Amino acid sequence: MITQLTNVNLINNNLQANNKKELFEELAGMLFENNRISSKEAFLADIEIRESQSITSMDGIAYPHSKSKAVTEPAIAVGVKREGIEYGDEDGINPTVFFMIASPDNKGGIEL
Template sequence: MINKIFNMNNIVFDSSVKTKDEALNYIAAFAEQQGVVKSPKAYYKGLKKREKEVTTGFKDGVAIPHCKHKTVISPSLMLVKFSNPVEWESMDGKAVEVAFALAIPDGKNNEHLKLLSTLSRALIDEQFTQSILTADIEKDLYYIIQNKLEELSD
């Protein structure tokens, strides 16, 4: 499953984002570039709506912004690594350095819940999280994430 929704092209480094709103806009634009969504504006609105329900700022500098929306073409996991930590109202109060963004087509009932669960379990592993925060090469990030998510989804 993970190979269908996550690949090396789904990883991007950003040095311009300074706010959570800018980060969500950046993620939406990146999703469009990757062919994941038809409308970055609609995806952005979905991400914002989800943030209003409860923060997607996880812990230890990681956020998992996500939404299920009809603009999403295919399920996708994207990773954005920020040069400047972004204030996110995270559960632990820490600024976000890495965002795992999920895009799920409307109608895919439990797919996003399974992926969210797997990703959350992965992030409980402090060594995994630290590896994500310190890796600065797309290929390294890809293999760290792919291996961990495959391990947990077996």
Template structure:
């Protein structure tokens, strides 16, 4: 699983307008829809919200990794976004969220590919330095580089 195949410049937004968790999820879902990664915004959002109801996706270090495994996903993808301000989110460390990685996973990929993708992203996010860089990166290319550096580990 090559992260470069699922993280694209077009699905990274470093100046999100969202001020709430719901707005953040909607904004990233919209980004996926605009780039033809999902077929139905509202239905996919329902799948993401259902998954959110099962347990926290705020992993700490100001980062959340919500995800939706859904028949409305055209191509397994990630939408990455950074908010202009802290957002209240249920997190493992009690801190708010500023960087969100929304997983959009097809039904076909929901087992092995999803687990591999999550493992790849987790290996990058397991590095506190990489997490700090995500919060200050200036360009989409910098974000891509942070994740591709994690690939080399």
């Protein structure tokens, strides 16, 4: 199952993002370039709505996720930023590993 959700094109071990907004853009860009989402803007809007409900990070790992009509195929984009990125979580640990999880809104999808 994991090989259906991610592949080498959806993994970046040297993210360029310097903040949460850039991080979301970079990971969503990977999903868009690999035809896993039909609209980067629509997917990012759904990610932002989900993030506004609660922070999706703990112990240095962030997992922004959303069900979205923009998702054409379930996927996980994986990224690493060795210096970490300020994420606004309560534990004060800046995440260094990121899993952006894309689930279609019309199916059961991937549940955490």
